[in-house]
Amino acid sequence: MNRAQLTTAILLIGMLALSVGNVAIAKKKKLNGQDLFKEYCKPCHDVDSENGEYTPMTLIQDQWERFFDEKYAETHESVTLTGHDGSITDEITPEMLKAIKKFAVDHAADSESPMTCG
Numbered sequence: 133m134n135r136a137q138l139t140t141a142i143l144l145i146g147m148l149a150l151s152v153g154n155v156a157i158a159k160k161k162k163l164n165g166q167d168l169f170k171e172y173c174k175p176c177h178d179v180d181s182e183n184g185e186y187t188p189m190t191l192i193q194d195q196w197e198r199f200f201d202e203k204y205a206e207t208h209e210s211v212t213l214t215g216h217d218g219s220i221t222d223e224i225t226p227e228m229l230k231a232i233k234k235f236a237v238d239h240a241a242d243s244e245s246p247m248t249c250g
């Protein structure tokens with residue numbers, strides 16, 4: 133093997149190891165609402181976002197309940213997130229959404245521990 137081939141091989145192995153690791157983590161860990169919020173909501177709702185800044189403590193629990201139960205599907209069915217294929221309502225599975233909702237409600241402005249998504 134020459135040097136270029138060796139470098140390529142090492143890179144490939146590295147990438148493979150990373151992706152296997154990711155899959156393993158995704159399978160093993162329970163869905164983490166905070167991580168999901170960070171990955172799927174924050175990109176469009178960060179500070180100064182034109183869509184409005186939303187972290188769990190932006191709203192009170194009732195508002196989050198209402199958002200997820202009544203508004204989310206309607207307001208988000210046609211928005212796509214950079215780096216993901218479909219609209220976010222397609223990308224976020226019901227289980228993922230449940231975890232995100234729980235995180236938002238558990239850390240809403242009127243919860244015991246208000247939080248941003250970090």
Ligand code: HEC
Nearest residue numbers: 169172173176177183186199203207208211212213220232
């Ligand atoms: C690809 C961008 C994008 C992503 C990802 C996204 N949103 Fe939105 N969000 C929007 C847009 C656009 C609006 C509509 C803004 C408007 O109508 O002014 C919106 C509106 C909202 C609103 C206000 C709805 C209302 O009318 O009261 C909330 C709350 C919200 N998003 C929360 C979330 C949460 C939670 C997530 C993650 C599950 C999320 N968003 C993911 C783009 C996004």
